[in-house]
Amino acid sequence: MAPVVYELKKKGIRYDIIHSGQHYSYNLDKVFFEQLKIPKPRYRLEVGSSSPGAQTARILEKTEKILLKTKPDIVLVQGDTNTVLGGALAARRVGIKVGHVEAGLRSFDDTMPEETNRILTDHCSDYLFASTKVSQNNLLREGISRKKIFVTGNTIVDSVKRNLQNSYSDVLEKNKIEPKEFFVASLHRQENVDDPKRFANIIKGLKHIAKKYDIPVVYPIHPRSAKMAKKFGINLDGLLTIQPIDYFSFLFLEKNARLVLTDSGGVQEESCILKTPCVTLRDNTERPETITANANILAGADSRKIALCVEKMLKRKIIWKNPYGNGTAAKKIVHILQKL
DSSP: HHHHHHHHHHHHHOOOOEOOOSSSSSSGTHHHHHHTTTTOOOOOOOOOOOOOOHHHHHHHHHHHOOOHOOOOOOEEEEESHHHHHHHHHHHTTOOEEEEEEEEEEOOOOSHHHHHHHHHHHTTTSSEEEEHHHHHHHHHHTTTTGGGGGGOOOOHHHHHHHHGGGOOOOOOOOOOTOOOTOEEEEEEOHHHTTTTTHHHHHHHHHHHHHHHTTOOOOEOOOOHHHHOOOOHTOOOTTTEEEOOOOOOOHHHHHHHHHHEEESSSSHHHHHHTTTOOEEEOOOSSOOOHHHTTTTEEEEEOOOHHHHHHHHHHOOOOOSSOOOOSSSOOOOHHHHHHHOOO
């Protein structure tokens, strides 16, 4: 959302940031505000960690009070988290218009909590800012009026373009690793790390490719993933596990990796933009454009399939085009809102 914030500031449009506190550790929260030079949130909900239902309810309740007090013209939400759904529902309940940035993403897997969040948010939004025509078509198929949908590209391109030159990590230097002589892994989704069999198989696959190619797999481990690995007795030896890292550091690793392995939607997009081959550790994706572009491949959680997909992606020519726009998504979104 940072590019939208920059654009609002540039245009002199008043805005407030509501921060739910869904993520609250330094490297998954405050450091983003510092690095991206986003103003401190005017409102902090501090909902913390809890069950999805309780978390969403708290966000809804606390956001509703703020909106009744401030009476904004519109509430913008981005993505598919509990924060997004809670914020959209709160605005809807008090009669304030909702704009969904990154609307229309679909994995067509209704067991994913994010899929429910996306669908419900889209169907209670007044303005839907879709990254691509694929997303637009998903919305049209669900009966959402074409008049509400705007294809803008994705603000993730704006962010990558703006921040790539500032990206840096000392991980390579500290571990005497050369650029393009390592893989980077990102693994945190509930369907993977909460399932002992899937989690163990993915880790087995990561260890196998580290050994086969004789290069390290750098794994910045999410606190939840570390907790579940310990709970299930999954041994991470053989991987270069490090603490969660900030945005600039991860961008640097993505850019310099030989290949990215991930279950994150945003990382699939970033690796595509950065021209780094990607293997997705899931059975489906809401970013099918990356697969169509030949920048990404689905491997699921089978260790043998992960190895085969890595081999396939390493042989693929890096000639794909980024399908998410030219880095002017935020400008388009703010312009559309002003016009409306």
